[in-house]
Amino acid sequence: MVMSALLYSPAQDEDSQLASLHIKANPSGASITFDGRGPYPAPYLASGIEPGDHLIVITKDGYKTHRQTITLSAGQRVPLEINLAPLTGLLLVHTEPEGMNVTLDDADQGVTPLLLTSIELGKYKVKLSKPGYISKTLDVNIDSRMPKRIRENLIPNSATLVLDSSPSGAKITLNGVSHGVTPKIIREIPGGASTLELEYDGYELYKKPLQLAAGQKASVVAELKAIPSKLTVVSIPPKARVYINNQFKGEAPVTIEDMEPGSIRVRGELPGYETTARTIELGRASDVTEELRLDGNCGQIQIITQPAGITVFVDGHEKGVTSFKDDETDRISNPLTIELIPEGERVIKLVGKQHFPASFKVMVERGKTTTISPKKLRRRFIPDIEIRTATGVYQGVLVMQSPDGSIKIETKPGIFKVIEGKDIKVKRPLRAPSLKEDKPSN
Template sequence: MWYDEGDTAYLYDNTGTLVSTYRSTGAGPTTVPTTVPTTAPTPVPTTTSSGTLSVTSTPGGAMVFLDGVFKGITPITLTGVPAGTHQLKVHRIGYDDYSTSVTVLPGQTVSVPVSLNPSSGPTTVPTPVPTIAPTPVPTGTGTGTLSVTSTPGGAIVFLDGVFKGITPTTLTGVPAGTHQLRVYRIGYNDYSTSVTVLPGQTVSVPVSLNPSGPTTVPTPVPTTAPITAPITAPTPVPTGTGTGTLSVTSTPGGAMVFLDGIFKGITPKTMTGVPAGTHQLRVYRSGYEEYSTSVTVLPGQTLEVPVALGVPSGPTLVPTIVPTTTPTQVPTGTGTLVITSSPTGAKVILDFSFIGYTPLTVPDVPAGPHRISIRKSMYRINSTTVMVEPGKTTTVSVTLHHIWEGINPFN
C-alpha cells in the first residue's frame, strides 16, 4: 500500500513493513530503497493476559502505530496490550521511520526508547518572514518582543496556536526561539509563517492580508420590513480621517454584534473609536433571522442603528438538547461559555460563526440553546448543542479524535 505524505510516498507490504520510499525532486522522481531493521523473530506464545508498552522518542511528537493501527503521539503508554509479539512503527515528518518487533509479556512493562534520525531527502521548508534572519535560536536563552500589524487591521493573532489579541498588537516576554504565527480575519485568506524571536530584541511582522473569494450573501429577512439605519450621504468617507461612534440596539435585546466580521459584544452595544468609513454590520440572536447591512460612520459623530429581529418564517431546526423551560418562552439575560478541547488550538464555531480558538471564554452569550462546532486539522469534527442559562457559566470540554484513530493504513 502506498502512503503519501507531500513530496514523499511510502510503500508498505501486507505485513506493514516499509519496502521503499518514493520521493519527488526537482530533477524528477527517484525511488530510494529503504531497509527496515528487524529484531529476531523469536515467537512468544500468546496468552489471554496483557502487558504495558511505553514508547518515547527523540524528538517527541512522533506518531505511534502498533500492528498497523494508529495509537497516539509520543511519549505514550499503552496498557492492556495482548501478550505476544507486535509490530511497532514510529513516524515523524522530516525523520526516517523506525520499525521493529516488540514482545510484550503478561503483567510486565516494555519500554521502547526511539532515537529518530533526520531523513536524508529534501524537506518542505515553511515560508520564512523576509525581514527575520533564519538563524536558529536556542530556546531557554531569554525572551524578546513580537510586534504584529496587519492591513487591514483588526485581525486575530495566534502564536503557537494560542490567541494573543487583535492587530495591531505587541507581545512581550516571548521565549527566544522559533514560533508559529497565524493572522486571521473574516473575509481574508489566513496568513501563517514561522518567526524567530531573539533575546532582548523586537521582531516586527507587518502582514498584508489578501481578500478571500466571493462571500455568501446572508439570507434576507422576508417577514419584516427592512430596517434602515439613518440615511447618510452616499459619498464614500476616506479612511484615516478620524473616528466616530456606532450605537446598536435590537428588539429583542441580547443579540450578538459583528462589525466587519469581528465579534464586538451584545446589544445594546456602543462602539467608540470606529474608523470613519463604510463598515459591514451583522446582528444575530439564536431563534431569530440574521440582520446584515452596511453602515457609514462619520468622523466625530454617533450613528444609531435600531434593529428589529424577525422570527424565521420557515420551519425551525429543533436543537438536540431540549430546554427545560416551556418551548414558547425565550430565555432572557446572558451567561458565559467556557470551551476547552484536547488538543488545544481548535477552531470554535458558535451558531455558525467563528469566534476563536480553544481554550476560549465567551462572556455575554444570550441565554438559550446554541450550536457549537469544534474543529482542528487532522481531527474529527465535534458538534453539540448546549443550553446557556442566565447568570451562569456553561463549560464545554471535548476530546478530539484523530482521523487515523482506529484505522489500519496498511490494508
C-alpha cells in the first residue's frame, strides 16, 4: 500500500477557515467514503471541510480496504493519491511423488510440497511437471483468502515391471538389455510392446511378450520349467527288477527319459541276491547312469545221478532232470547245476520212473557250490512189454529193438532174452502198476 499526500499553504480565498481534499485511488474504479458519507467514485474532491481529523475509507473488489485518518488545518488544500494493495490468496500443492516442479501462469514457484501465501486473487493455470512423468495442467481460481488445495498423483511417462521367478536368481533380459537377476523392479520402461526373457541353468528359456502402457505397474511371477533329466539303471548281475520311487520300471538295464530333477529312490531286486536300494540326487538337464551291484544271498548245487534221467527236487520244488552223456549210456549223468538255492540246510529228493526215490539233506553256503557225489538209485523192475510166440509168453522190460524186428527184453533183473522178429506173434505194452513209494535209499 502506497500513500502520498502533498500539503501546502492555501491561498487566500473567500473563507480562509475551511479546507479541501482531492482524493485519487489506483487502480481506478475504487469507491471512497469520507467521514462516513458516500460512497463516492474516485477520484473525489471534498471542499468546505472543517479543520481537524477526518476518516477516509477506500474500497475496491479484489483489493485490500484502505483506511486513513487525515488531519486538516484551516485553509489547507490537500491532494491525496492512494495506491490500493491487491488482496492475495493461499495455495497449497501436494503431489505423489513429491518433488514436482510447480509453475503459476508459466512462472516457476518451486517444487512440491509447496505453500504459496501471496497470490493475487484471480484465475491461474498451475502446471505440475517432473522428468519421467506426464505433466499435468490445472485451472485454479484464487478468489479469497481461503486456502486452495491441490492434491495430484502424477503418472510416470513409462511403465514399471515388478518381476520375480521360481526359482529366483534367473538372469533378466528385457528388450535385449540385461537387468540383473530376479527378483527385480524395473522402472522407466517405454510404453508399448516389450519382450521379457529369463535364463537359469538347467531350466528352459522363459520368454514372454508384454504390452505395457505409460504409467502402468505390471507384475510377473515366472514359473521356470526344469529341463528333464535322463536316468539309466544297470545291474550286476543283469536283469534285476528296477524300481524308481517304488514304481516298477522294468528289468535292468532300464532307461527313463524326462525325469524330474531332485531326490530319486532307486531299488534293485533279483532272486538269490540281497535287495539293493539307495537315494540319488538327479540334477537338472543331467544324463546319469546308476549301477546297482547286488550281493548274492544264495549258493548252488551240482549233482550227478546214476542213472541219468532222474528228476531232482529241492525242498519239494522240481529243479531239473539229469541229462545223458554223449555216449547215450544211462549209467552216469552229466552234472546238473541248480542255481539260486537259499543258504542253509536243504532237502534233496531224486525221482526216477524205474528207480526207487532217494532223499537226503545238504548244507548250502552263500556264494558257494555244493557238489553232491554221484547218487546211485536202486532200480525198480517193472515189466513194460509182453511178447507172445508160438512157444510161450514173455514179459519184461524193453531193452532194445533191432531193425530186423528182433527185440531184447529183460525178463528178470539181470536176465535178458532176445526174441527173433520172425517168432513174434503178438507184441503189446504193459500198463505200469501204481507204484507204492518205498522207503528211500541213502
